[in-house]
Amino acid sequence: MPDGRTLEVKVWRGRESGRFQAFTVPRRASQTVLDVVSWIQRHLDTTLSYRFACRVGMCGSCAMTVNGKPRWTCRTHVDKVAEGDTLTVAPLANLPVVKDLATDMAPFFDKWAKAQGRFVPEDDRPREFHIVPPETSERRAVDAGIECIGCGVCYAACDIVRWNRDYLGPAALNRAWTLVNDVRDAGNPTRLAAVAGDAGCHACHSQENCREHCPKQINATASIAGLKRAAAIAALKGQL
Amino acid sequence: MSVRSETRLWLAQRASAAVLALCVIVHLATMVYAVRGGLSAAEILSRTRGSSAWLAFYLLFVAAVVIHAPIGLRAVLREMTTWRGRSLDFAVVLFGILLAALGLRAALAVFA
Numbered sequence: 001m002p003d004g005r006t007l008e009v010k011v012w013r014g015r016e017s018g019r020f021q022a023f024t025v026p027r028r029a030s031q032t033v034l035d036v037v038s039w040i041q042r043h044l045d046t047t048l049s050y051r052f053a054c055r056v057g058m059c060g061s062c063a064m065t066v067n068g069k070p071r072w073t074c075r076t077h078v079d080k081v082a083e084g085d086t087l088t089v090a091p092l093a094n095l096p097v098v099k100d101l102a103t104d105m106a107p108f109f110d111k112w113a114k115a116q117g118r119f120v121p122e123d124d125r126p127r128e129f130h131i132v133p134p135e136t137s138e139r140r141a142v143d144a145g146i147e148c149i150g151c152g153v154c155y156a157a158c159d160i161v162r163w164n165r166d167y168l169g170p171a172a173l174n175r176a177w178t179l180v181n182d183v184r185d186a187g188n189p190t191r192l193a194a195v196a197g198d199a200g201c202h203a204c205h206s207q208e209n210c211r212e213h214c215p216k217q218i219n220a221t222a223s224i225a226g227l228k229r230a231a232a233i234a235a236l237k238g239q240l
Numbered sequence: 241m242s243v244r245s246e247t248r249l250w251l252a253q254r255a256s257a258a259v260l261a262l263c264v265i266v267h268l269a270t271m272v273y274a275v276r277g278g279l280s281a282a283e284i285l286s287r288t289r290g291s292s293a294w295l296a297f298y299l300l301f302v303a304a305v306v307i308h309a310p311i312g313l314r315a316v317l318r319e320m321t322t323w324r325g326r327s328l329d330f331a332v333v334l335f336g337i338l339l340a341a342l343g344l345r346a347a348l349a350v351f352a
């Protein structure tokens with residue numbers, strides 16, 4: 001429902017170098033940042049590039065920097081983040097910019113692969129099913145981290161990612177932690193070797209910027225602390 | 241440096257931090273206590289000289305510093321600069337040796 005008010009929106013245009021372009025967008029009730037960006041693209045400038053898919057907080061493709069903070073734009077209401085009647089929308093930090101608001105997520109997902117973030121099945125001999133009772137600490141650790149949608153918000157919020165381009169980052173390490181706790185997985189301890197060290201979990205400062213910004217409230221910091229413990233124990237046992 | 245060594249460095253840094261936390265508390269508490277009691281430097285030295293307990297304490301303190309500080313410095317430099325590799329590791333070992341020399345000198349001065 002238009003209420004006559006408008007929003008002044010500054011949108012990043014270009015690649016690594018570029019500039020902010022100003023647009024005026026009608027303010028609506030329950031308007032999300034993604035609605036604003038889509039409105040600009042449909043009504044004011046069809047060349048604006050950005051990315052989204054589900055619009056309901058599931059796919060993780062719509063993250064951008066909104067008024068300086070990384071956010072999932074499809075679930076971020078303008079009312080919550082607009083400063084007065086202004087909004088600044090930029091691409092996610094710590095990732096190469098493809099164009100305008102679209103970043104290249106390849107480095108982010110490459111690090112998931114580097115952290116061995118894929119499930120490794122046991123050998124293919126037939127065996128009994130694993131029973132995983134919900135109350136075990138392993139299962140609870142998996143539950144705490146498994147709902148990640150791969151949006152890259154935590155990665156953009158992390159100072160260590162900015163300072164150390166090799167750092168695997170919170171999401172990849174959180175993924176690895178869910179697998180370390182997956183009793184069906186056979187990929188440890190090579191996975192622990194992949195996530196330990198100066199570019200892995202040991203580089204984390206535990207200051208929870210990732211957790212603070214994660215739209216799914218995932219505590220990657222705790223997952224990383226778990227990896228530090230697991231790696232330390234493995235190193236003491238000579239298994240690393 | 242191998243992942244195993246990096247993990248061990250991290251462990252050594254955590255363990256030495258725990259020792260340091262204790263040492264710093266004892267060190268500061270003793271200093272405050274001694275100064276408030278109105279003891280002069282000479283009087284304090286007369287109590288610590290020949291005390292192997294204080295020597296042992298300060299040697300432990302120095303050891304913890306020598307382990308902790310270079311590992312931390314290495315991490316800070318890796319974050320804030322592009323310095324990596326053997327030259328960096330070598331430089332922080334040198335820094336550790338310097339700390340050890342200064343620390344031992346101080347610890348021995350308290351003892352003898």
Ligand code: SF4
Nearest residue numbers: 158204205207208210
């Ligand atoms: S807690 Fe660790 S992973 Fe999370 S933002 Fe801080 S340094 Fe990055």
Ligand code: SF4
Nearest residue numbers: 148149151152154214
């Ligand atoms: S941990 Fe949270 S912020 Fe990071 S990618 Fe997953 S859902 Fe996004």
Ligand code: FES
Nearest residue numbers: 055059060062074
């Ligand atoms: S568009 Fe899918 S999470 Fe936002």
